Amino acid sequence: MSGIYVHIPFCSKACHYCDFHFSTSLNLVEGVISCIQIELKKKKHLLSNKTIKSIYFGGGTPSAIHHDFIFDILNTIKENFNLSKNIECTIEMNPDNVSPELIRKYYDNGINRVSLGVQSFRDCDLLYMNRSHDGKQAIESLEILSKSRINNLNVDLIYGYPTLDDKSWIENLKILTGFNVHHISCYCMTIEKKTALEFLIKKKKLRPLEPDTGARQFKIARDFLTRNKFTHYEISNYSIKNFKSVHNQNYWNHSNYIGVGPSAHSFVDNLRQWNINNNKKYCDQIHASKKFYQKEKLNRKNIFNEYIFMNLRSFKGLDISHCYKQLKPNEIKDFNNEIKKLENLNVLRKKNNLIYLNEKGMLISDNISSRLFLV
Ligand SMILES: C[S@@+](CC[C@H](N)C(=O)[O-])C[C@H]1O[C@@H](n2cnc3c(N)ncnc32)[C@H](O)[C@@H]1O
Ligand code: SF4
CATH class of the missing domain: 3.20.20.70 (Aldolase class I)
Known part of the structure; x- marks a missing residue:
């Protein structure tokens, strides 16, 4: 897509x-x-x-x-x-x-x-x-x-x-x-x-x-x-x-998309670009064939963190086995500990290999994501 x-x-x-x-x-x-x-x-x-x-x-x-x-x-x-x-x-x-x-x-x-x-x-x-x-x-x-x-x-x-x-x-x-x-x-x-x-x-x-x-x-x-x-x-x-x-x-879903126009973001093959957010400068740079965007290649941690953030917000569930594949052995231990703590706080539930926020969790989803992030 x-x-x-x-x-x-x-x-x-x-x-x-x-x-x-x-x-x-x-x-x-x-x-x-x-x-x-x-x-x-x-x-x-x-x-x-x-x-x-x-x-x-x-x-x-x-x-x-x-x-x-x-x-x-x-x-x-x-x-x-x-x-x-x-x-x-x-x-x-x-x-x-x-x-x-x-x-x-x-x-x-x-x-x-x-x-x-x-x-x-x-x-x-x-x-x-x-x-x-x-x-x-x-x-x-x-x-x-x-x-x-x-x-x-x-x-x-x-x-x-x-x-x-x-x-x-x-x-x-x-x-x-x-x-x-x-x-x-x-x-x-x-x-x-x-x-x-x-x-x-x-x-x-x-x-x-x-x-x-x-x-x-x-x-x-x-x-x-x-x-x-x-x-x-x-x-x-x-x-x-x-x-x-x-x-x-x-x-x-982290599918590829291009964004065009001042301030628009693009995401293609883990490369993120974001355009100048000024109408005149955007036009001047395009006309002069100069750079009109900044870019960043997402590293393993960025990709993992974005996956957590997006999948907790969307209620199809966060796939734990997919997370394990991205993590090193010592990181898996920390990740599991954090999930346990969040379960005890009653903000999420585990079903099969998926994690879902409950209503209490939905209200603090950003906070929950950041606790699972790689830093
Ligand atoms: C960027 S606007 C574009 C749509 C259109 N220009 C409009 O205003 O309806 C997209 C949506 O973001 C929401 N939005 C933007 N800033 C917000 C804010 N500070 N707090 C809550 N919702 C916001 C509004 O509901 C808005 O419809
Ligand atoms: S300022 Fe423009 S883009 Fe922003 S919410 Fe109002 S109409 Fe939409």
């Missing part, structure tokens, strides 16, 4: 919590898009004998730029890569960009999955986040998508912030599951460094996060969604049968 990730680094408004790479000025759109096309051609050899199972337009907000730019990139991909017949081709959209005409154009050009950033249906929450849309637009966009030919829809929601009480969180989940949605990503609000959210909370202009809300609302979502036909298959992700995201699984 190989994939292509295209980072579109433009948004119409800066959400307070976001530390992804984007610009709210659209001045450089044309230049960035043509450089992404150049980058695709430069990287085509990396996946020359592979079949592409997933294309993902993420950002930023891909739906915030003119659709012809997206189609130009899609054409370059079609001309330079071998695409699977049943490829998953996703675009991230914000509700204020959704219209029947745009969805039709996307579909006609091969986009068969939409990931819609709703976050909440309540205006007070959307204001806290500084989103570009209101609750009414979120509902309208879902109505449009439900009537469209897009038959694979993900919606992102965020929980765990002070304007959202438990009752309103359940209400958000109820409204969403009233639509024909195939996949839901629920993210706990995190305060990233140097974001407006961090600054505004420090200056007491926004209410701070409360300590236990995230954990409580994680459980509420899990209970509600698993009772309503969704399978919880990764810490933040739920899907109905046969609608797990191919893009996400590619990433978690």
Whole structure:
């Protein structure tokens, strides 16, 4: 399974919590898009004998730029890569960009999955986040998508912030599951460094996060969604049968993928590359045929640690025999001891040769992973 990730680094408004790479000025759109096309051609050899199972337009907000730019990139991909017949081709959209005409154009050009950033249906929450849309637009966009030919829809929601009480969180989940949605990503609000959210909370202009809300609302979502036909298959992700995201699984399985555009990451044969996260510098370097990325070859420890991290988060289970194959005899002893301690703490369970987090463990999965890491 190989994939292509295209980072579109433009948004119409800066959400307070976001530390992804984007610009709210659209001045450089044309230049960035043509450089992404150049980058695709430069990287085509990396996946020359592979079949592409997933294309993902993420950002930023891909739906915030003119659709012809997206189609130009899609054409370059079609001309330079071998695409699977049943490829998953996703675009991230914000509700204020959704219209029947745009969805039709996307579909006609091969986009068969939409990931819609709703976050909440309540205006007070959307204001806290500084989103570009209101609750009414979120509902309208879902109505449009439900009537469209897009038959694979993900919606992102965020929980765990002070304007959202438990009752309103359940209400958000109820409204969403009233639509024909195939996949839901629920993210706990995190305060990233140097974001407006961090600054505004420090200056007491926004209410701070409360300590236990995230954990409580994680459980509420899990209970509600698993009772309503969704399978919880990764810490933040739920899907109905046969609608797990191919893009996400590619990433978690350490499959090869190339990422193009400012700040995008690539991972091919244990070599990781990450592009400059500045639109102008990215274009300048591409035009000057200079290096526009940094790279790192993953060593045995990195590969092992990433395997632990990804497999504990995704609930298919961590394969102990696979771990043993990667470890030296003295490391196996430490690894087993750590597993025993975690079992005694009642955060995971062992079944056959697989390890699974229980609900208590899911809430501290990063901490559990780091205890199993090779250092
Ligand atoms: C990079 S955004 C791109 C999608 C699109 N631009 C949007 O905002 O809907 C991907 C998702 O990450 C989540 N996200 C980003 N920053 C977050 C944060 N600090 N805390 C929780 N969720 C976050 C949001 O749910 C968002 O939909
Ligand atoms: S959350 Fe999405 S829309 Fe908001 S700033 Fe980040 S990328 Fe842009």
